[in-house]
Amino acid sequence: MKPEIDLTPAEERQLARVLDTWQTYPTSPGLAQAILAKARPKAPAFTWSWPRMATLAAAACLGLVVGWWMDGMESYATSLEPGFDALYFEGDPIEGDIL
Amino acid sequence: MDGLADEALMARIADGDRTAFAALVTRHLDRAVRTAQRLLGDRGEAEDVAQDAFFRLWQHADRWRPEGGRFTTWFYRVVVNASIDRLRRPRSLPIDDVPEPEDEQPNAFRTLHQTEVARSVKAAVGELPERQRTALTLCHYEGLGNIEAAEVMGITVGALESLLIRAKRQLRDSLKPLMSDLAEDGHEA
Numbered sequence: 001m002k003p004e005i006d007l008t009p010a011e012e013r014q015l016a017r018v019l020d021t022w023q024t025y026p027t028s029p030g031l032a033q034a035i036l037a038k039a040r041p042k043a044p045a046f047t048w049s050w051p052r053m054a055t056l057a058a059a060a061c062l063g064l065v066v067g068w069w070m071d072g073m074e075s076y077a078t079s080l081e082p083g084f085d086a087l088y089f090e091g092d093p094i095e096g097d098i099l
Numbered sequence: 100m101d102g103l104a105d106e107a108l109m110a111r112i113a114d115g116d117r118t119a120f121a122a123l124v125t126r127h128l129d130r131a132v133r134t135a136q137r138l139l140g141d142r143g144e145a146e147d148v149a150q151d152a153f154f155r156l157w158q159h160a161d162r163w164r165p166e167g168g169r170f171t172t173w174f175y176r177v178v179v180n181a182s183i184d185r186l187r188r189p190r191s192l193p194i195d196d197v198p199e200p201e202d203e204q205p206n207a208f209r210t211l212h213q214t215e216v217a218r219s220v221k222a223a224v225g226e227l228p229e230r231q232r233t234a235l236t237l238c239h240y241e242g243l244g245n246i247e248a249a250e251v252m253g254i255t256v257g258a259l260e261s262l263l264i265r266a267k268r269q270l271r272d273s274l275k276p277l278m279s280d281l282a283e284d285g286h287e288a
Contacts, residue, residue, distance in 0.1 A: 007267050014278040015271055019239055021213060022220040025142040027132045027149075032124050035150050039120055039157040 101126075105170035113161040120157055127171075128153070130241070131178045137236040138182040140225050148181045168250065175243070175251040179233055186229055216277055223273045231266035234259055 007015065101122060103111075111119035131152055135145035155177065156163075167173065224232060230252070237248040238259075249259040271278070 006264060007271055011271055011278070012267070015267060015274065016239065018216065018274050018277050019220055019224075019235075019270070021217045022224065023217065024133050024136040027129050028142075028146060031132070031146055031150065032121075032128055035124050035128070035153045036117070036121055038150070038154055039117065041115060041117065 106165045109160055109163055109165070109170060112157065113163070123156075124153055127174060131174070134175065134178050134236060134241060135182045137224070137240050138179065138229075138232060139185060140221060144185060145182075148178060148185060152177045152181055169247075172247055172250050175237065175241075176253070179237075179251060183229055183233070216280075219277060220274065223270055226273065227266050227269060231262050231269070234262040235266045235270075238263055 103119070103122070105123065105126070108119045108123045112123065128149060131149040132142070132145050135148040136142055139145050139148070152174070156174070163170075163173065224235065227235065233252060234248060237243045237251055238245065243251070245256050245259055245263075249256045252259065254262075
């Protein structure tokens with residue numbers, strides 16, 4: 001809803017003229033360059049591709065194999081007790097040391 | 100690149116095209132700085148706002164959807180909101196302490212008078228509540244239609260008209276002596 005009191009057309013024109021006396025500063029010459037310098041190339045978004053998927057799958061398989069092998073080695077070492085320490089520590093343990 | 104519409108440039112910017120970004124900056128930088136200057140009353144702050152607005156645009160261009168309206172409407176909204184955020188922060192320099200740009204008129208007295216008038220106008224506009232100032236900036240200084248300005252501000256056209264009328268009424272009252280001067284100078288029939 002419009003307020004009741006409005007400006008007359010003459011007042012509108014006078015006010016517009018007065019308002020137009022306020023001029024803004026021109027934009028600094030180097031601003032556009034500064035903005036462009038700040039906008040660095042974007043890192044490409046991650047996308048799935050067959051070579052990438054194959055590499056990831058191979059890395060995962062390798063991780064599983066290594067994990068499985070280490071697990072097996074540990075089980076094997078445990079089965080050799082009391083000679084267990086010999087697998088891991090070379091030389092003679094010093095008596096009294098906590099290994 | 101210059102012949103492309105803003106919306107097409109935005110699509111390229113979303114793909115990381117810096118040339119498209121440069122074209123968009125060239126096209127809209129002055130407008131952004133000018134609008135922010137009217138709202139903030141300070142060129143330095145206005146340029147910071149414009150810089151941030153463009154930087155955000157560069158980073159999040161992929162989120163912009165053309166179905167949401169014209170690019171300029173959306174970009175004005177970004178600039179206006181950023182300016183208002185800045186207005187609400189504590190400021191180190193009062194709005195009317197900033198010197199006016201030099202006018203290169205040969206008549207020194209006239210230049211001085213115009214500078215004084217401009218300073219008064221700037222102060223009077225600075226006294227307006229921020230929504231009235233925004234409405235006045237968009238409609239009077241930027242020449243937007245009421246529908247687009249209302250869209251930028253996220254209000255109805257009726258609410259925008261109401262803001263404009265209140266703004267103009269307050270300005271008429273505070274700038275009355277200047278308006279009379281202009282009329283006496285023969286500017287007004």
